[in-house]
Amino acid sequence: MSELLADDPEWADVVPIRQYEDVNPIAPIFYSEEYKDATDYFRGVLKTGEMSPRVLRLTERIIRMNPAHYTAWQHRYKTVIALKIPLEQELELMNEIATTFLKTYQVWHHRRLLLTALNSIDAAARELEFLKTVLRADAKNYHTWSFRQWILAHFNKEGRLWAGERAYIEDLLEQDVRNNSAWHHRFFVVFASGVRLGDEDRDQVLRRELSFAKEKIALAPNNSSAWNYLRGTLEHTNTPFSALAVFVEPYTTSQPPSRGTDDVVDLDNPPPSAGAQLPATPALEFMADIYEQEGGNATGKAVEIWKSLANEKDVMRKKYWEYRIRNALSNA
Amino acid sequence: MVSQLDPTPTDGYGTSTSSLQRETEDIITRHIPTQGTAHAELQKKLHFEFLLRNLRQGFPERYTSQDASQPWLIYWTLHGFSILGVGLDDQTKKRTIETLLAMQHPDGGFAGGPGQAAHLLPTYAAVCSLAVVGRPGDGGGWDAIDRKKMYDFFMSLKQRDGSFLVSHHGEVDVRGIYCLLSVATLLNLLTPDLLAGVPEFLATCQTYEGGFCNASFPGWAFEADDPEAPSDSPRTYDPSAPRPPLGEAHGGYTFCATASWVLLQPYIKLYPSAAGDSGSSSTPAINTRALLRWCVQMQGLPIELGGFKGRTNKLVDGCYSWWVGGCVVLAETLLGVAGTHESVPEEHHEENDEDGQKAWDDADDSLFNRKALQEYILCAGQHPAGGLRDKPPKPADAYHTLYCTAGLSAAQHRVIPSEARAKAVISAWNASQAHAKDGTAYAPSSDAERERLDELRKRIFAHAMSWSEEEGTAVYVGGAANRVNATHPLFNLTVTHSDGILSYFYGQTPPSRYANKPATK
Ligand SMILES: [Zn+2]
Numbered sequence: 001m002s003e004l005l006a007d008d009p010e011w012a013d014v015v016p017i018r019q020y021e022d023v024n025p026i027a028p029i030f031y032s033e034e035y036k037d038a039t040d041y042f043r044g045v046l047k048t049g050e051m052s053p054r055v056l057r058l059t060e061r062i063i064r065m066n067p068a069h070y071t072a073w074q075h076r077y078k079t080v081i082a083l084k085i086p087l088e089q090e091l092e093l094m095n096e097i098a099t100t101f102l103k104t105y106q107v108w109h110h111r112r113l114l115l116t117a118l119n120s121i122d123a124a125a126r127e128l129e130f131l132k133t134v135l136r137a138d139a140k141n142y143h144t145w146s147f148r149q150w151i152l153a154h155f156n157k158e159g160r161l162w163a164g165e166r167a168y169i170e171d172l173l174e175q176d177v178r179n180n181s182a183w184h185h186r187f188f189v190v191f192a193s194g195v196r197l198g199d200e201d202r203d204q205v206l207r208r209e210l211s212f213a214k215e216k217i218a219l220a221p222n223n224s225s226a227w228n229y230l231r232g233t234l235e236h237t238n239t240p241f242s243a244l245a246v247f248v249e250p251y252t253t254s255q256p257p258s259r260g261t262d263d264v265v266d267l268d269n270p271p272p273s274a275g276a277q278l279p280a281t282p283a284l285e286f287m288a289d290i291y292e293q294e295g296g297n298a299t300g301k302a303v304e305i306w307k308s309l310a311n312e313k314d315v316m317r318k319k320y321w322e323y324r325i326r327n328a329l330s331n332a
Numbered sequence: 333m334v335s336q337l338d339p340t341p342t343d344g345y346g347t348s349t350s351s352l353q354r355e356t357e358d359i360i361t362r363h364i365p366t367q368g369t370a371h372a373e374l375q376k377k378l379h380f381e382f383l384l385r386n387l388r389q390g391f392p393e394r395y396t397s398q399d400a401s402q403p404w405l406i407y408w409t410l411h412g413f414s415i416l417g418v419g420l421d422d423q424t425k426k427r428t429i430e431t432l433l434a435m436q437h438p439d440g441g442f443a444g445g446p447g448q449a450a451h452l453l454p455t456y457a458a459v460c461s462l463a464v465v466g467r468p469g470d471g472g473g474w475d476a477i478d479r480k481k482m483y484d485f486f487m488s489l490k491q492r493d494g495s496f497l498v499s500h501h502g503e504v505d506v507r508g509i510y511c512l513l514s515v516a517t518l519l520n521l522l523t524p525d526l527l528a529g530v531p532e533f534l535a536t537c538q539t540y541e542g543g544f545c546n547a548s549f550p551g552w553a554f555e556a557d558d559p560e561a562p563s564d565s566p567r568t569y570d571p572s573a574p575r576p577p578l579g580e581a582h583g584g585y586t587f588c589a590t591a592s593w594v595l596l597q598p599y600i601k602l603y604p605s606a607a608g609d610s611g612s613s614s615t616p617a618i619n620t621r622a623l624l625r626w627c628v629q630m631q632g633l634p635i636e637l638g639g640f641k642g643r644t645n646k647l648v649d650g651c652y653s654w655w656v657g658g659c660v661v662l663a664e665t666l667l668g669v670a671g672t673h674e675s676v677p678e679e680h681h682e683e684n685d686e687d688g689q690k691a692w693d694d695a696d697d698s699l700f701n702r703k704a705l706q707e708y709i710l711c712a713g714q715h716p717a718g719g720l721r722d723k724p725p726k727p728a729d730a731y732h733t734l735y736c737t738a739g740l741s742a743a744q745h746r747v748i749p750s751e752a753r754a755k756a757v758i759s760a761w762n763a764s765q766a767h768a769k770d771g772t773a774y775a776p777s778s779d780a781e782r783e784r785l786d787e788l789r790k791r792i793f794a795h796a797m798s799w800s801e802e803e804g805t806a807v808y809v810g811g812a813a814n815r816v817n818a819t820h821p822l823f824n825l826t827v828t829h830s831d832g833i834l835s836y837f838y839g840q841t842p843p844s845r846y847a848n849k850p851a852t853k
Contacts, residue, residue, distance in 0.1 A: 027391065184539065187539070194552070
């Protein structure tokens, strides 16, 4: 890496172009010699439009020093296509770069372009596996998740690619029930992207998802991710919140109900765990929403809950809860 | 009151998210001053020196990662100065203009650096920077912006689903849409062709949580447009096909989508059935109540000093002070709760020290906790050596320095659309000037279309110009010495700078903002 292109006879025919020719730039970056050298030659190459194996090496060199250099990625992609480089080989080569720079947009976008051009189900399946290893290192990486969803959407009709997703999500939530990215992915798979194979019975899907969310809420009742999923599920299916009143009620009291060993467990309404810190704020909010939707006399009950949130249980959002009160009363 | 600093409940069920959360709460708690926040000080001088060092001496080598974001480095620094109330000398302005123009791409738009490809994000940063340092005329930078080519560049990025690529061979991303719409608004480049389908696209980026993600998937709804599909297949849009959001609700994207949505309001009203190629006739809509809920849910607990998070179950971070804290007023505006009431008596202004808590509550109509957000920025966001940051013990950087100070500004000042101001601007509207200044060479298909476009231009301009600070509602944690300048909630420029560049590119001379105010001493 340390050798400069300026000293390399292979590059002698390229005229390097300095970044600023006749401007004394404000706020300059103090680049390393290697970076300056590589980008000077890159500008030279861009000017002539050269696409060659050495240009591939040059773009890789720049990307390793600055993976956000979108122009280097752009030119690399054009070169890969022009030289008919086997796309699988390019994907392989990029694996290590992807894991090193997983927070960079361009890393994932390049893979997306390659997968689109490859148009191979096998490659997509391998990619999904590769993304699992990446998400093992960073379970909430935004671009990785976004890319995973793109792959599934792009190969929408390939049931085989989609088949393992719910089980994978359940694994991840087993490890960390507060992983909001995994919750979002579940919504993507179950609701946002149409009806998957085996999910044709939508009533059954709704029941399944509600029990799933309820079970996870019971485990950690203050987990907003699970509550948001529950709300999203109800809204998406136009199910009134009141359908869950019996479930939510115990989460709004300050004492978890005592659980004798011989109690009949109500599978539809799992109670809060023994360690639950109650009342859970998201449960109070949910209950107030039930009352607000009910309207009439119930509005007063919603207002009571919002008052307790505003003045005691969730004072950070005082202004918001007061707004909810004003809003409900003006609509009543 | 120790009870107020309860940690986030873990329900006796720890996971990696909750342990990281707990560690962060421990660190932040240690930054709560023992004597309270009433005297927390904004280290203006240190931040000024931090910015000046970056501008004059330059950025250390680790900023090589920003080599493709050079206009951003400049924008963060320049607007940082503006928020802190610092002007620049003519020589610095000249050098800055020359540096920015070196990044204008010969085929339109601005690039991340000289010789790089044009890209929507640096285009926004460069144009906003020119709004700060530029002016009309020779060497002023504004007339050197090739608007026709920029418009053509924008159109070359347009996708069938209404979205835009951020660059050729680049990705689709609502940040790019926001940057494009901001620039097109500031530079008078809006046309129905440019905007077709954009509202529909944005609406599909809202997730079940209420916030927005980075992009939705276009494929199924637009499958018939697939160039590889048999040519006899009907080129129609299937409105029933899902366009799923890719990625979860996120602060940065939520701000960009919401600000775009606000900017598009006049277009949505004037072109109700223009859904671009999508052929859909229903007016696109977002769930504004869910948006507001999501934004306020992102504000951390007292133990996190009320900083903002960027996603559910993630950590507070100073930059979301702007992206999410600054988004609340936009959601309020969409809900119609950001009242346009004018002129509370001026004396109300600075009575918020010592026993000022009461006055404060009366004055404060915002739906997030402005006081707490200021506390986070002042106590956790400032680096002791100057500059601002994500959270302790992280170093300061140029990006967080801007978005923390912009967030502080949004928490101090309530800037909302003023109907009176919009009316004043419209009363002075000169349609032929605005038309003559159009930068696109777009030719409407009929006289009626021309009139509709003129109307759009007028409403967009008047709306952009109408944002004003609501009198008597400023609040300064730590006292008025911590005051920073207000910033435009849509563009993140001071209104002086946005007024200036807007007026020039629409050929207008709007009445002064301060003309009809009673003189105060
Ligand atoms: Zn940040």
